[in-house]
Amino acid sequence: MATANAQLESRSRAVGGRAQSRERLLSVSIAGLFAVFVLSLSVGATGISLASLPDAAWFKLFGGDEVTAERNALVLFELRLPRTLLAAFVGASLAVSGALMQGLFRNPLADPGLVGVSSGAALAAITTIAFGNEFAKPWMDAFGVYGLPFAAFIGGLVTTLTLVAVAGRHGRLMMGTLLLAGIALGALAGALSGLIAYASDDRELRDLTLWSMGSLTGASWPKVFAILPFAALMIFAIPFLIRGLNGFLLGEAEAFHMGINVERTKWIIVLTTAACVGAAVAVAGVIGFVGIVIPHIVRLVAGPDHSIVLPASAILGAGLVLIADIFARVVVAPSELPIGIILAAIGAPVFLHLVLRRGVGGME
């Protein structure tokens, strides 16, 4: 009895401190993101640090004949900067997409891949990997090194649109149908992927495995510019989605009663998520974990209000992927690890620690 009371008290204290937790979470995570961003620019296999930045910038702007400056400029501006930006955009997109899906399905365990993006993108990627020299050759010739990312994006989008067409009736999106059709379509895409994998040789299989573990190793400016509009779209959409998602937490009917245009909000969420996850998967392969864990961590610390969950997820998601990518680049340099491995290795203990210390936030 006494312990029950004490538990209750400590829980209400924890909850009462939410307003402060929110402010602290936001300021700490923004500062952290900035620090990690700078760190990401300053470390790497070559050992070039930010001290070389002025030289490199000079070379970049005015040219020169100094070999070191040229190399520094290449590493800083063509490798690390796009890679850092890409990691941040991918992390933010995935984390916010996860939060959106969890809010939409009212399920804290919903995954950003729920609307079929990942499976569709994977099928398209696997197709270009396995048939790049056969029937997919014209496509690969047309898009060159961006053939795979572009195909993955299109594959993800087509899958989601198919799903939406199946689950939409008279302009209404049936969430149950969407969920089940998503599972069915995912299984179908998985079967096709498996069939193609079966027909692949070992090198193609190795490529597939690596792709499915995610990596930012191919980061380049075109990729940054490719994901930028989608990440920007998502950041721009956040303020307009907060109210709707908070309403959805109580249920679709309740959201409508509280003045939310339910159907429009659902469409926006599904399509934004599809575009963002599609773009993220296209440029970095399958990166799991971020979409589920980051929104969860935010909720554990600052509560489930989307006015904090969405922006904090964006910042923390970007930060986590950046940290993981720094490890991926440095740990086994000059080689590198797939980022998925690092993300799970860093994220899982942190997550477990939070869950054990704070409980699951009354989720049971």
Added chain:
Amino acid sequence: MLRRPTSKLRKRAIVVSLALSVMGLPALADGPTTRTIPRNSAGVDTSRIVAIGGDVTEIIYKLGAGKNIVAVDATSQFPPDALKTKQNVGYMRALSSEGVLSTRPSLIIASDGAGPPEVTRALKSAAIPYVTVDGKDTADGLRLKVNQIAAALGLTPLGKKLVSEIDTKLSKLDERRKTISKTKSVLFILAARDGRAIVGGNETSADAIIELAGARNAVSNLTGFKPLTDEALIGASPDAIIVMKRGDGSKSHEDALALPGVKLTPAGKTKQIFVMDGVYLIGFGPRMPDAANDLMTKLYSRDATDANGQGVN
């Protein structure tokens, strides 16, 4: 050297830097040279080589330039010295641009399978000579690879010598092959785990080496490396089975024998199951003729002894 007008457009800056990178190549060649640095005929510094691809590394070592290698990829298993003493830039299909650059290479020699494409593109755009080696898993492909690498290293005469050595061995192999009266069918098992065999079908390096060794592939109806069912294994009825040695060395022989179908095949009945090193046998490096010869010996020595009363060397 070049004084470019200031441009605030970053895109133009990128273009400029790319242009400079390209121009950097001849600039480097024309620049003041230090005599001790080894160079190829184009004047490219070959003192710090990054070798990507097992066959590439093996050929560079064979040409005597192994000491100039600073880094290799994870598939460069032979000579064992390579992965032990050189830096490792990871699996050849998952390279990191900065990782490769961090080894400060003066020359990158990479198999055409190196990737991912964005990384090889970034590396090619850096002011470091990048040589792509392409050659199929055939005798001609091997000659091509040796010639390309020798040229990149400025060692064309040595390359010619190596090619002629290879040719000599190959013609000996041809001679031997003509003495084979009855061609055996061979099943190549890449891996056998949990009772499932991954075998080499048509258009694989395994198929090529089996042919060179004077045998025929028992599963030429398959294409690529594929899993094989027990029944299909029995149906293929190979006269001999070759199993690849696993990373940990030991158990591959037993794994293959444990496959339910194996005992029922002619190979299982006559115990014609051989374990061989994968890199050696299907690496298609300079040791390829030896590997083919070894395989041929394994496959036909007992026959020769049985039939003619004398072994084939």
Added chain:
Amino acid sequence: MLEARDVSVRIGGCEILSNASLQLSPGQICVVIGPNGAGKSTLFKVMSGELKPTRGEVFLDGKPLSGMAPIRLSIRRAVVPQASHLSFPFTVKEVVLLGATVPGLTGATLRQEALAEEAIGNVGLEDFAERLYVNLSGGERQRVHLARALCQLAAGARYRDGPAMLLLDEPTSSLDVMHQIQILQHVKTKANAGYNVLVVLHDLNLAASFADQLVVMANGRIVTAGSVTDVFTSGTLSQVYDCTIKTNQTPKFETPFVLPHPTIEASASSADLPYVATAAV
């Protein structure tokens, strides 16, 4: 003024609501009663705008509800659902605050918080404000949702061009008798302040005590509607609920009430029943 004109709802070939017409009046509590499956909830959903009728239309101040933006509707009416499940760890205050923030009616957070606190006070949950919603009992949760609805209407007050409407679907089903009275009493003060109130109730005595207008439903139809004294009769109720129901009146206020009459074995006499009230017939 909210008015349903001849609305019907057909789902999967089965008409679950037929030709219902209903009009809410300012300052009045309209109570809907009827047996299970009578179509009460369907009528409720149609009135709230959540369900679009297959035939007929609901009008707000003469304009069809279906063409109205949800946000404009939310300024006028709030809904207390029968049950709402929440899978995320919100506190009571945060849930109530949603009533003001989700429609985005008042910008300043402080004002929203003041409204939320006031609404929490109205339902007697002051001590629970910082507790997690998921840890509450069923009755406490119902009160939280009432507070949320009240908060929504309070926040929308400055934008309204007509009386507010409060729609409650069985708001007392999980409450003890004290809280039943407390909640409905509060709803009544809101009605007295000019709110239109629509309540679906299961408890006939509560319905009789608080209704200004009583609507009796059965088999998807409105059987009868009117004042409590006109409608709440033994005959009507017995017919609608398909069992013997006798009404009576409390001595002082003359509010009609009913008591359950279990089917009695022949051997037992009605004198054995512990209810004194039945003897007063």
